Amino acid sequence: MSKIKIGIIGAGRIGKIHADNMLRASKVEIVAISDLYAGDELQEWAEARGIATVTRDSEAILSDPDIDAVIICSSTDTHVPLIKRAAQQGKHIFCEKPISMDVRLTEEALEEVRKAGVQLQVGFNRRFDHNFKRVREHVRAGAIGEPQVVKITSRDPSPPPEEYIKVSGGIFIDMMIHDFDMARFLSGSEVEEVYAQGSVLVDPVFAEHGDVDTAIVSLRFENGAIGVIDCSRKAVYGYDQRAEVFGSKGAVSAANDFPSTAVLSTENGVWSDKPLHFFLERYNQAYIEETELFIDCLSNGKPVPVDGQDGRQAERIALAAKLSHQLRRPVKLTEIEELRKGV
Amino acid sequence: MSKIKIGIIGAGRIGKIHADNMLRASKVEIVAISDLYAGDELQEWAEARGIATVTRDSEAILSDPDIDAVIICSSTDTHVPLIKRAAQQGKHIFCEKPISMDVRLTEEALEEVRKAGVQLQVGFNRRFDHNFKRVREHVRAGAIGEPQVVKITSRDPSPPPEEYIKVSGGIFIDMMIHDFDMARFLSGSEVEEVYAQGSVLVDPVFAEHGDVDTAIVSLRFENGAIGVIDCSRKAVYGYDQRAEVFGSKGAVSAANDFPSTAVLSTENGVWSDKPLHFFLERYNQAYIEETELFIDCLSNGKPVPVDGQDGRQAERIALAAKLSHQLRRPVKLTEIEELRKGV
Amino acid sequence: MSKIKIGIIGAGRIGKIHADNMLRASKVEIVAISDLYAGDELQEWAEARGIATVTRDSEAILSDPDIDAVIICSSTDTHVPLIKRAAQQGKHIFCEKPISMDVRLTEEALEEVRKAGVQLQVGFNRRFDHNFKRVREHVRAGAIGEPQVVKITSRDPSPPPEEYIKVSGGIFIDMMIHDFDMARFLSGSEVEEVYAQGSVLVDPVFAEHGDVDTAIVSLRFENGAIGVIDCSRKAVYGYDQRAEVFGSKGAVSAANDFPSTAVLSTENGVWSDKPLHFFLERYNQAYIEETELFIDCLSNGKPVPVDGQDGRQAERIALAAKLSHQLRRPVKLTEIEELRKGV
Amino acid sequence: MSKIKIGIIGAGRIGKIHADNMLRASKVEIVAISDLYAGDELQEWAEARGIATVTRDSEAILSDPDIDAVIICSSTDTHVPLIKRAAQQGKHIFCEKPISMDVRLTEEALEEVRKAGVQLQVGFNRRFDHNFKRVREHVRAGAIGEPQVVKITSRDPSPPPEEYIKVSGGIFIDMMIHDFDMARFLSGSEVEEVYAQGSVLVDPVFAEHGDVDTAIVSLRFENGAIGVIDCSRKAVYGYDQRAEVFGSKGAVSAANDFPSTAVLSTENGVWSDKPLHFFLERYNQAYIEETELFIDCLSNGKPVPVDGQDGRQAERIALAAKLSHQLRRPVKLTEIEELRKGV
Structure with missing residues (x-):
């Protein structure tokens, strides 16, 4: 070949x-x-x-x-x-x-x-993360029954430089687009409505560029499930990436990832490693797997695992979140075309 | 004496x-x-x-x-x-x-x-739970800096009987009032605005009584922090009570409680106990402590640890959540008097 | 009644x-x-x-x-x-x-x-501990198949006073007798032979009284299983009580116990509580249960859960361990009567 | 270059x-x-x-x-x-x-x-494992004070084929040599004496070749510390590699490694993944690191991290363990030359 x-x-x-x-x-x-x-x-x-x-x-x-x-x-x-x-x-x-x-x-x-x-594959590498993949497998296998609540935590260790913030498109598009894709991926359902709350708590520079650095986005899915994503530009202890899906027959959750399992117990308490520092460390293997699968799909004429529609849908949720934050009210995905004319 | x-x-x-x-x-x-x-x-x-x-x-x-x-x-x-x-x-x-x-x-x-x-003490027993108390101690001691995000998970093992649902006041008042108090307790700040999403996913009987069985409530605090509570009437694996406060200098979280630390590893996976069944098991010691402190405060003329204002504030948040769910929009606590006239 | x-x-x-x-x-x-x-x-x-x-x-x-x-x-x-x-x-x-x-x-x-x-019940309270009881339940239910390896860790937070050390009978009898009973309890088999290694690493006062403060005892059980207990008079981080049984179909282990599940993550690492301080905190509920069962057995004419033979067997293992340490060689329980004449 | x-x-x-x-x-x-x-x-x-x-x-x-x-x-x-x-x-x-x-x-x-x-580097790859390396770092940094007790668990998911068993040299040399090296590595001290207990509990084929499949080896170190390694040829749940060093100022332990952090909670209990299957999965990164360091040391004229003396010492401990098992008594490393003449 x-x-x-x-x-x-x-x-x-x-x-x-x-x-x-x-x-x-x-x-x-x-x-x-x-x-x-x-x-x-x-x-x-x-x-x-x-x-x-x-x-x-x-x-x-x-x-x-x-x-x-x-x-x-x-x-x-x-x-x-x-x-x-x-x-x-x-x-x-x-x-x-x-x-x-x-x-x-x-x-x-x-x-x-x-x-x-x-074929077009979009780089939602987190779908290939060992933890999130396993959560999805349990959901897909029906281990938790019908998904009812989806929860995602997404925190970066430190904010990007101001130059980047300026052109980033804002937290909802730049950072949370991964989480919006994860919400679709884990639930196996489309998002219908979002409500986004944002705050500037990390650095006033975000406010200067019309952005926020801390956000909570509530989601409503087509299948009736609800969800929430909490997001911060700065977790001093390191990268924090967790997810949970709760359903009619149980729940499955993925904790954060750490460089070692070593635990030190002393007179002052019990201490373990900080999380893996950032996305390159955490998603190292996921990056490998997403390109391997891309190549594999091309070689074998199979459809790629994350396609253009996945890219588009995550962008639509991100846009709805941004509009929701601006309008301070819930926004349906079906509204965004109309709403964009006014903002 | x-x-x-x-x-x-x-x-x-x-x-x-x-x-x-x-x-x-x-x-x-x-x-x-x-x-x-x-x-x-x-x-x-x-x-x-x-x-x-x-x-x-x-x-x-x-x-x-x-x-x-x-x-x-x-x-x-x-x-x-x-x-x-x-x-x-x-x-x-x-x-x-x-x-x-x-x-x-x-x-x-x-x-x-x-x-x-x-003196009037209100029975918010969860404030005396060993886990939540420890979270609060860390927050109060400044270990996480300024609180930025508060997260609470609150799930019952099974819904109450229909007779109870009818007169319960609904999930926001009956069940989540504990969580609203917890949000104030953990953050050390007042809630300013809420947005409540509810769904009937567990049992249609809730819909028959104008109630929901699954809810996510987003919170905005006076100090700028944001928060979210997710709540379900039915977690098949048992009572689920967790909390997390994330701040400028770190995060503190409390996992759920289990009857033993025993872990069984077999060919089929690694298995551990389900959580403590329900509130009597989980909050057994907290119930003891809240009444001990009540007696102790009376004996020594000290103010009780949870007073009437705490009771009132939790009720106001619950009411705002209920209104938010009905109106499908965020509701400020300052609005509730006005809004109640119309609903 | x-x-x-x-x-x-x-x-x-x-x-x-x-x-x-x-x-x-x-x-x-x-x-x-x-x-x-x-x-x-x-x-x-x-x-x-x-x-x-x-x-x-x-x-x-x-x-x-x-x-x-x-x-x-x-x-x-x-x-x-x-x-x-x-x-x-x-x-x-x-x-x-x-x-x-x-x-x-x-x-x-x-x-x-x-x-x-x-009826005579001996105060081996640890058999009623929520964790060890659960380990035993799994073993008894056959969840791990035939037990092959038994491991016990037993560490006190601090040594007793010299006055007590003098009359304690030494670490093998005073402290490890609990662990020897636990080995029998968890394995469901009798101990046949022991080899005891001891060291004075915590405080020379132990040497002055012919005692040691740190010990590892290897066990051979009648059913062919082997085991090991490690023991220390001083774990600066607090009481440490763990056990594990490994068998043909799996393993079951019980981790130590902690006052809360709270975890603090900061720039300096991830911290959690030290273990419960000592036996009164750790075995509080086990003490309640052992006397409840004693009374219950008397009331109902049932045999008590830990009897005189259990007391005697643990003492025989302790004696064999003490002799093994003195003789620097493995000692069979069948040898102890003979050996005692010489020491 | x-x-x-x-x-x-x-x-x-x-x-x-x-x-x-x-x-x-x-x-x-x-x-x-x-x-x-x-x-x-x-x-x-x-x-x-x-x-x-x-x-x-x-x-x-x-x-x-x-x-x-x-x-x-x-x-x-x-x-x-x-x-x-x-x-x-x-x-x-x-x-x-x-x-x-x-x-x-x-x-x-x-x-x-x-x-x-x-230069001669010996392939003790486990020294480069993320978990054990971190344990060693804590010990070396003095975080636990003087090491007093070293504990290692080493279990394979399944025994090798009979053809291999025949020529393997037996469990003490073939399998436990890694653990003996780990004991020296973690403690930073030489082993002085060993006592080895072995049993045939997994498969009688081991007995046919004068070998055992389950073993516990007690160690005495030159610095007075004591230790124990438990070893099995067959853990049905997968590869099990753990270590702990306990000392005067605390303890540091490394738990086993798992393919994901996903936890599934259902009516039947709380389930998580089995461990990483075997050494190729577990020590994948350690293999990379040991050869990287070998090359790096050659390039920069530095001494390799694991040398011939490390290889020799682990072999001497393995031999002492084998002799101890045969003689059913503790064996000092200084005895082995003499003893080998007789066996």
Whole structure:
């Protein structure tokens, strides 16, 4: 079987991680990588991995007929044009989340993907996390009966720099989009309505950019279940990622992850490790698995595990949450098109 | 030092538990117990404990000049008149929660208590639970810095009978009033606004009585913190009572309680005990402690640890939650007087 | 049904605890308490509990024909004569562990008990601990198949005073006798051979009295299983009591006990409570249950749950362990009679 | 900096794992791999990794002047001659455990290594496990004061095939050698004396080959500490690897490892995942780290983290344990040379 030829667009941290993870798989050949700021360092990095082409021009990748699939890890504003172009060129696509910050643009991109008949996987890596995957398996197997309450906790160890905050799209889109996807994934149901509460408790810089740093979003699902996500930009003890689904026959929950099980007991108390520091440590294995599955699906002609509709739905929930916070009232997903005209 | 003489009004399960718990303290003498349905069984029960008077008439207790304090464990609708009468007779009062289902009546009762200069403790027993007390200690000591997010999970093992549901006042008042008090207790701040989502997922009988069986209530506190309580009438695995406070310097959380630490590992997985069944098992020691502290405060002229204002505030939050659920929008506590006119 | 009339011999801490625990049961009347140093304080203590007779002379209890059962909580050297005398007087007996420090004397006492046809319960309270009881239930139910390895950890928070060490009989008899009983209880098998290693690591005062403060005892059971107990006089973090039974179909283990489930996460790590301080806190409920069961068995003519043979066997294992440590070699229980001649 | 050139001897499972792990490091080039049964499959495997030479003759590697270091993963009986030859050729050596089953042969190999001035790392991979490493860090940092008791649990999910049992050297050498090394590693002290108890409880086939399948080994350390290791060839619930060090200022323990933190609560109890299946899953990351450190030490001229003396000492303890089990008495390490003459 011939190898799948991959081009990577965007050589930032996550682009390089995806590259290294895919190089572990024998079915893949990375033939090119592009980055707006490509230079000697990237050249060297690519050579050490046998990646032949390093370019500043993503079009060199998009128009290369030998390339089967592209991995889009460039900045969010470039995702939609890149997806469209890649689809038109008949390439399969793995795109980092979110597809865009504008649901209408996302829908345009998805339409192009649909027309081209290519596959599009969105980088909701947390679905491949060992803990959340196991929660989902229990739910799917019916172990908890009908899901009734979904709870997600999502806290970063420290806020991003102001430069990033400015362009991030805000906590509901930038950070919680992962959690909105997780809510759909764990419950197996669509979100119907959200109510978002936000506060600026960590750093006034968030207020300066019309953003919040702490939020609680209540959810109502189509199947009648309800849910809640609590989110903070700063947990001093480290990354905190937990979930729970409660149902008619039981509950399943996933605790946070820690670097070791070591417990120290002294006169002053019982002490254990802080959580794994941040997403690279926590989701290391999940990143590997999501790209492995992407490649595997392309190789075997199976549909990818997280597709464009998943990307779009999470964006719609995020938008509803943002509107709810602005309007200080619950917002239905069916309202968002109407509401956006006014805000 | 002479003993404090106690009369108990209402000889149901909780009245008897309070009696037995107080009999463990050497500073107390229970001189009378009244119950509408007092009969031979109660007579025998009282004799075994050296309680001299058993009566169907609570007034026999309220007008007895030898009695220093009354423990009100009768049905909720009797609380307000009994408190008023006890206060007028100069007796200290321990009253089960809620004081009433009508904040205005509660306020009338508190006014009487204030005028009489007696003490009134409300039976928010969970404040004395070993786990929640420890969470509060950490918060109070500043171990987590400024509280930012408060989370409470509250699930009963099975719903009450329909007869009870009818007159319960609904999940927000009957069940969640404990959780609203816990939110104030743990955060050390007042609740300002609530948004309540409810669903009927356990049993349609709740819908028949205009009630829900599953709820998520989002909270906004005066100090800017936000919070969320999730609540269910039926957790098949048993009673589930947890809390977490997240703040600027850390987080403190209390897991559920279990009858043993035994863990069984077999080919089929790792198995441990279900939680303690229900509130009598879980809060056994907390019930002891709340009455001990009540007696101790009376003996030493100290203010009781949970007073009438605590009772009133929890009722106001419960009412706001109920209104929020009806109106499907967030409700501020300052709105409730106005809103009640319309519903 | 008439109440069982109890006399308590020895009014130290544990005697008073047993008294208070039995007073909770309605089937019991404590009619007398004796103590060599009985004075005003004990008199007052007894009056508050309605105990009519306080005496310095245990014979006043032993010869009282109204007394059905005696609770022996006096010093270990008095146990054997008191048991013999109580048995001769036809009284049932609850005796604190150990029956004696000399297996031959213990056997004489048991012979007297046998002849009198009275019941004798030995105070191995840990068998009634919620955790260990649950471990035993799993083993008994066959959940782990055939037991193969038994592991017990037993650590005190701090060593006893030198005065006590001198007369304690040494760590193997004084402290580990509980663990030897636990090994038999959990495995459901008799111990056949032991090998004891001891060290003086906590305080040289133990060496001065021919004792050790830290020990590991390996066990071989009649059913082929093997086991190990590790023991220390001083765990600075508090009382540490754990057990594990590993078998052909799985393993069951009981972790230590803690005052709360609260967990504090900060920049410096994740902290939780130290264990319950010592045996009074840890075994509070087990003490209640062992006397309840004693009374219940007497009331219903059932055999007591821990009898004289259990007392004797634990003493034989302790003796074998002591000899093993002295001889620096494994010792079979069948050897102890022979070996004692030489040491 | 030029890359370190590596030759791998023995292309079984562990040889291939080491190869793949080293290929992740950019400082390494694997130039050759040898295996007695090398064929097309290995050829293909090597090509996919850019390993130029595949041979059946280890001498082709040992005599290649371009190779800096060899990784010895062939059968145990080949270790000593390969180490000697590699040392004579001036190559650094990474050798799987044990160096041999005969301490005298091991010592001969070490002497050759010493003379050649090359480095020898022994494959005690568990020292690099995230949990045990953290335990060691706490001990080394003095967090528990002076170590007093060391406890290790080591259980395999299922016994090896009979063919392997025959030549394994027995449980004390084959399986527990890792635990003996761990005892030295965690305590930071040498073992002075051991007492080993063994039983055949899993499968009579062990008895047929003079072996046991279940063992408890008590240890005495030079610094006065004592320890115990319990070991089983078959834990039906999966691999079980735990350790604890108890000392004058506290204790540190490492629990077992599990594939997820997911917990399922139902009417029938609370369930969580079985442990990680076996050593490949559990020590996956530890294998990576041990070879990374080996390469790093060679690159930077630092001494390797686990050397030949570590290999030799673990073998001496294993031998003492085997002798102790045969003689049914404690054995000092200083006795083994004398004792071996007689057995």
